[in-house]
Amino acid sequence: MAVLSWPIALHFFRMNKKRQVAVLALFLSVLFSLYLVPLGMYSPCIKEAGTLGPAPTLIGHRGAPMQLAPENTVMSFEKAVEAGGEGLETDVTVFDGVPFLMHDSTLKRTTNVAEVFPNRTDFDASMFTWAELQQLNAGDWFLSRDPFGTVSSLSAVDRSQAQNQSIPSLAQFLEVAARSGRLVLFDLRRPPHGHPYSRSYINTTLQVVQTHINSSQLQVLWLPSEGRDLVQAVDPDLQQTSGEKASIQELTDGHITRLNLHYSSMSQQQIKYRSVNISTNLYVISQPWLYTLAWCAGAQSVTTNSIHILSNINQPLFLMTPEEYSLMWILTDVVSAVLITAIFIFHWRERGLPFWSGSRQTHENGPYSKFRTLSDVWSISSVTVRPDLRSMPNSPSTPHLPTIT
Incomplete structure (x- = not known):
């Protein structure tokens, strides 16, 4: 941008006011447009033809909370x-x-615990009995706070249903997944120290999961890292899922079949994992452009807040081959070079100089340069005449000094 700016700025100060306003308006418009261009650009998915894998499957993050x-x-x-x-x-x-x-450590954000149990608002969620939890409303907050600004788009039936939601048990959750044939991914919060189930919470959870797997062949991705060896020994059918990167050898030794990673860990390494039957899930991806990057990187699934949007994407937004990518930048460079050259030609012609003659022009008394003339005038005007020479009378031996004004 600086290369484009300085010849325009140099010529700008030689123009009359009307032309200055016109050029300034044009320049600022181009500058503003260049600043806005990145807002509409996304990283391209660069793939050789025929090497793009299937679209990542969509896993609802805590269900579908963004709008629905x-x-x-x-x-x-x-x-x-x-x-x-x-x-x-x-x-x-x-x-x-x-x-x-329950995602949060307390019940404040997603229930009306402040109304039902005002003295226990800051208690850990695991310190409430199941009977107490069933007294809480887990949906009214969504309608009153409208966290995504989408409540107005809900139908009257959906609003009524949302207003009467309660905290579900793991068993209820697994029943929904089993009826629809959906896979399940969950993390397990360890109860605080001194909790009655602080040592047996893994076995208690595992028993519920096993009951539903045996009755419906439910596919469960087991994410908790604590007690993984015990869980693998009790139920080898669970798909062991890790939230940390490791070497392929370490992952296979730990019976890991899937990685659950933040989308910032996205890289072509996912393809390497897939070669040894270790798939990758990235979270939380809700924007179409980010979803297509995960697709290009080889992720098998993504956890998302916007299933209803991503499910309509049939191919990456900006898919091109390496050859097309190179051609795009070559053309960009050529256009930029032509534009810069055109600006220089315009600048020199407006000064009345042929572009090919450079900064010097032939004058009747010899070579002429506007820049040189200005510097010469400055040199003459800065000459200092000795006072004794100014007052000296003219004599045959003393040449007459012209007055410098």
Whole structure:
């Protein structure tokens, strides 16, 4: 941009006011456009023809909370299935032998606990009995706070249903997944120290999962890292899922079949993992451009808040071969070079100089340069005459000094 700016700026100060305004308006318009261009650009998916894999499957993040329903409710998971999600993700907490769904450590954000139990608002979610949890409303907050600005788009039936949601148990969640044939991914929060299930929470959760797997062949991705060897020994059919990168040898030794990674870990390494039957899930991806990058990187699935949007994407937004990518930048460089050359030609012609003659022009008294003339005038005007020479009378031996004005 600086290369384009300086010849225009040099010529700008030689123009009359009207032309200055016109050129300034044009220059600022181009500059503003260049600043806005990156907002509409996305990283391209560069792939050789025929090497792009299938689109990543979609796993509903706590169901489908972005627009359709309050998170971690039966309604939310059902909406995720209706929107085309092939998997469901959640977080599990345990108290009196009943694993239930809750992402936060407390109940403040997603329930009306402040109304029902005002003195226990800051209590850990695992310190409430199942009977107490069933007294709470887990959907009304979604309608009143409108976290995504989408409540107005819900139908009257959906609003009524959202308003009457409660905290679901893990068993209820697994039933929704089993009915729809969706895979399940969940993390497990360890109860605080001194909790009655602080040592047995893994076995308690595993028993619920096994019951539903045996009755429906449910596909469960087991994410908790604690007690993984025990879980693998008790139920080898669970798909062991890790939230950390490791070498292929370490992953295979730990019976890991899937990685669950933040989207910032996206790289072509996913393709290497896939070669040894270790798939990759990236979270949380809700924008179409980011989804297509995950697709290009070889991810097998993504956890998302916007299943209803991503399910309509049939190919990456900006897909091109390496040859097309190179051609795009070559053409960009050529156009830039032509534009810069045109600006220089315009600048020199406006000064009345042929472009090919450079900064010097033939004058009747010899070579002439505007820049040189200005510097010569400055040199003459800065001459200092000795005072004694100014007052000296003219004599035959003293040449007459012209007056410099």
